[in-house]
Amino acid sequence: MTDAPTADRPEPAPPRNVLWRALTGLGWRRAGVMLLLGFAAGIPILLVFSTLSAWLRIEGVSRTEIGFFAWAGMAYTFKFVWAPLVDRIALPFLDRWLGRRRSWILFSQFALIAAMLLAASATPGEGLVVIAMATVLIGFSSATQDIALDAWRIDVAEDEHQALMVAIYQWGYRLGMIAAGAGALMLADATSFNFAYAVLAGLMVIGIAGVFLAPEPPRPKTLGGGTEAVEGAVGGNPLGGVAAWLYSAVVAPFVDFLVRYRWIAILILTLIGAYRLNDFILGYMANPFYVDMGYTLSEIAAISGVYGVFAMLAGAMLAGLAAVRWGVYPVLMVGAIISAVSALGFTWMAMVQPTDPFTVVDGAALSPWPMEKNPAIWRLTLAITAENMAGGWAGTALIAYMSSLTNRAFSATQYALFSSFFALPGKLFGGFSGIMVDSLGYASFFTTTALIGAPAVLLVWIVMRWRAAREVASAPPQIS
Template identity: 35%
Template sequence: MSTETLTSNDKNNYKGWRGIQRAFATPSAVTMMFLGVGSALPFLLVGYTLSTWLRDTGVALSAIGLVSYASFFYVLKFLWAPLIDRYPLPFLGRRKGWLVASQILLIISLTSMAVIGPGSSLIVFTILAGLTAFAGATQDTVMDAYRIEIAPVESQAALAATYILGYRIGLILSGAVTLYLAELVGWTNAYLAMAACILLPLIAVLLSKEPNPEKVTVREIRIQDAFIKPFQEFFSRNGILLALALLAFVGLFKLPDQMIGVLAGPFYLDSGFTKADIATISKLYGVWIGIAGAFIGGVCVAAFNIKPMLVIAAIAVSISNLAYLLMAIHPSEQWAFFATISADNLSQGFAGVVLVAFMSSLTDRNFTATQYALLASLANLPGKFIGGVSGYIVEATNYQTFFIFSTLSVIPTLLLLAWLWNKTDAK
């Protein structure tokens, strides 16, 4: 049922307590929960968890940073999104076909990573990690389209909520549970178990319904419509100088956090913590602290102007990096680990919500999906580049110097924000 075909009585059924029950009780809501699990699994398995595996097997920090470039497909997924919209696969339907194909590819690539391992051939292993990231990014792209097309606007909040619940479960599986399994039965068996977990969203997709094809218009996607017009509108609306400054600000905002992201797992191991310690403190306790930070950020964005929140968020993300010095000074001491994770995840959760609100204010409603996807990709791009060479920086200096450097990387962001302060309409 599309929003255009809802009668007044239908719309009343989506309001109040009856609407809540109806929205959350739909099979689509349950499907989105399992899809959320499937979305989170590959994201960490080619990121944080993968870095921990590499360091645990003795791979140099410089090589770990370079391997992290395999996850670049998550930044570039908007490039092939128009192809997914335009060309349905010849089985299961327009959305289910791509979902099943990407999930099967995930199972194959994760299984191959588990069997080959980084010890046999790091190059082949990295290619497989890139293939996993490509499949995961493709899956995410189709999931977004599936969620929007499978239910009316009135049900979208419920679908998003169940998706986020599933995503958090997936983060625990691909983070904490994988580390526990690696400690108990080894990395190969841990990754094989995660490949098997992809069967959950795969079965959910096979049992789900395809969005009504009569309500979806498949049209030729022109290059101009897909790419040029959104850029053209953004620069025309803001002017070239302001537009470039806004894009630079978005790109630099999360830089201090992203610089540390690649080496966080290896640093925990080098600080004397076991994989079980990392799972419990970073990937169980840390997830809930991040949720708390996101909740605080949502309340503050609703209550106050966005600009002061941008200042607080940027400073919080950078200053929290200094907490890593506690672990460097007090290795193997769990109180330092808890303090560091508390500061880091709380600030990340807060800043993430603030940045999403700011990026949303920059988009034109005629090009919301494309402009927001591009901004979201840009927000991760500089950090991905620098994260890839972070291992070289640590090997040339030490962890302490690197943490201080990452903290100071907020300075260009704050200078840009000062210049932008009176030039934007964001409130």
């Protein structure tokens, strides 16, 4: 039996016990379901971006055309447009059977399976139309799944458990990315990309199981943003009722955000959009860069798809611990800085030949790694370590920041708004990444992506100063 804590000797609370208590408080069922649903959410994203770009490059598609495929993922950018529909519309039969949140998750998962199988039936070398259609459908269905999943996560857990739910989601999500990244590349290397896509469609069954195991959260009341005033004004008028529904579903979430943050709201949205812009642009050309440098699909899968994911998770965990100690805003600033600087690792790698020998000093190679005969792998590992750890840190910081901006009365729609602004500039400018590489070369391209990260640092600094000034203004006067 554990001794009771005293004033002189507080309870030690080792990390393992803290995690155990947190999971127990959250509920093992919800934790397990979050892991399964996170896995299903992590599969589609790479089928719109890096895995797709590797397939297209190997099939001989030009880098310019690969860059244009970035626009196929615009659904992630504009998902806030139909997020209110996911929040308010009841799907026939499914809504009564599963509830609002789970029915939309299941519907989007079936659409994803159909789109993946469509892509599996096509060949890029014979034409890109079917691949483009399948990719657009994957992006739209995946974005819809994200909307419903975010709403389920926010509704099913209390405020004190949200961070833990996000952490569990990230682990499931990254495992799904491993399957769609490294797993797909390894399968494609041994068989074909068509077979890999079919296997990934089958793995979506894991997410379907999560839907049936998940508890359905109670439907939250929509309050704020002038909703009550509008609903009270229309009375029993049918047309007024429709107008009130549209206002509460579509307009009120945005009004609420603007009323709470006023002029700084535009700056906040700009910060969200600029924060990961350099990572988006770099990411579109990462796999084509590895292929053009001479790496095999298995090497890319092992270093980028497997090791890189765990490096990203390590960065995310470090950011989470740092946020507990110092708060979200300092972690947000550090993330903006290291995200920009880490891109220079790819500049360094692009400036050396992938088969150059190690520099030898006093008869010994500089690297202690057992890969001395292949310095290209060593360089690739270092660059991916820096970029992925920085990306994990910055991603966790941004999610925590966006979550802090959300009003729970409109959590699904407002979070969709923030995440769409986060993706908008990357999707828009990412389409030109192939043109940039063809014009500048890889080394100058990666240096440019590092410079693109500089405005985010300035925006974080401005928002930090505004928040500090607001806290000072709202603080109670000191009594001397």
